[in-house]
Amino acid sequence: MRKRPRQARSKQMVADLIDATARCIVANGLDGTTTPRIAELAGVSVGSLYQYFEDKEALIDALVADRAAAIARGLRQLPVDTAGNLRDMVSGAIGYGFALLRAGDGLYVELIKNWHRMPTDKVADVLQQHFLELARVWFLRHYREYPIENLQVRIFIIVNSTLFTMVRLIADDHPLIPQKEVAEGLTDMIVQYLAVPS
């Protein structure tokens, strides 16, 4: 950040700018997200944007960091019963994932679509780390000897498979492929896969 916002109104402006960036991405897509449009939505001047952000990328970076942190908090607060069965955990996580992607008017979908143009791919990292930890706990609890070597790879496969299958489904509608069945299919697939001995 180029300059720290010291007064209350500038702090508000920074918040407004980040919020406006989100709304701009939702309304115009990442490609249609321009500094004039962001400024207009935020109700500030273009120049003001550059007071606190090095450039447009820094602004988007801030937005992503914000949301990644929010998602991380949401995941931590998600009630998981590590003593319960695996299928319920997985099913719950996938349901949560779909809900998250459907929320925010497609902001997350747009961001994940453009993951490779993001400053840092924090969203996928957050998911990866969270579920890796969750899986560690679960396996440690249920099987003293669990495939710890393999777990990283398995979680990598599972997180990416799930994330992009969901995004592809939501991004453009596939009339023959209902969300409910995909959620069940992903659950089946993941549960089966985690049960495979290494």
Next chain:
Amino acid sequence: MRKRPRQARSKQMVADLIDATARCIVANGLDGTTTPRIAELAGVSVGSLYQYFEDKEALIDALVADRAAAIARGLRQLPVDTAGNLRDMVSGAIGYGFALLRAGDGLYVELIKNWHRMPTDKVADVLQQHFLELARVWFLRHYREYPIENLQVRIFIIVNSTLFTMVRLIADDHPLIPQKEVAEGLTDMIVQYLAVPS
């Protein structure tokens, strides 16, 4: 196409332009692929580009259509033993997929990364259709009563999971996650999933 190339040299130019587009995407990424750069690589003038292509998008469209057709041909010629076991088929397909993505200096990876900005997402469609058909044949042969309703959804999940997991792995290197293990993991996952009764 704005105008049909009639003479030999114009046909050559169209071919050169499509080839130059591929090289430009490899060298500069999709975002860095501009009409001047394409023209320069093709060794023709910018204006000539617009003789046979409505706009830049049409040019990229032509490239994608070309490659999609080539991949479809490659898949059809891939020797598959529908009488053999499922694991070998899946494993072979995944090996082929990785080889394809590694080939072409990252052209396919770049195209799939930007799937949502492609004129038509032919690549994924091609894969989807092919493997759907393949799965139909296989299941018809091995189980007279196969879950035909479910098969579309399963193939959707499998194709997208595999494709994007591979692309994510190749796009930026994950030192802790070797390709070999991912290939094996994906194979395990898919084979298990296809064996789940519907």
Next chain:
DNA sequence: CCATAATGCGAAGATGTATTCGCATTCAAT
């Protein structure tokens, strides 16, 4: 209340890209 710093502005500058158009060149058929 005043002096100073912080903040906000938005037109103008710099850059880059897609696309067109009139003219030059090459081809192919007669």
Next chain:
DNA sequence: ATTGAATGCGAATACATCTTCGCATTATGG
């Protein structure tokens, strides 16, 4: 060889974007 069509050219046009800068406005601390 000639002529009309096809082809090729690339400077010029039109447009859009990011970013800066000098000036006006507002807040804060003494």
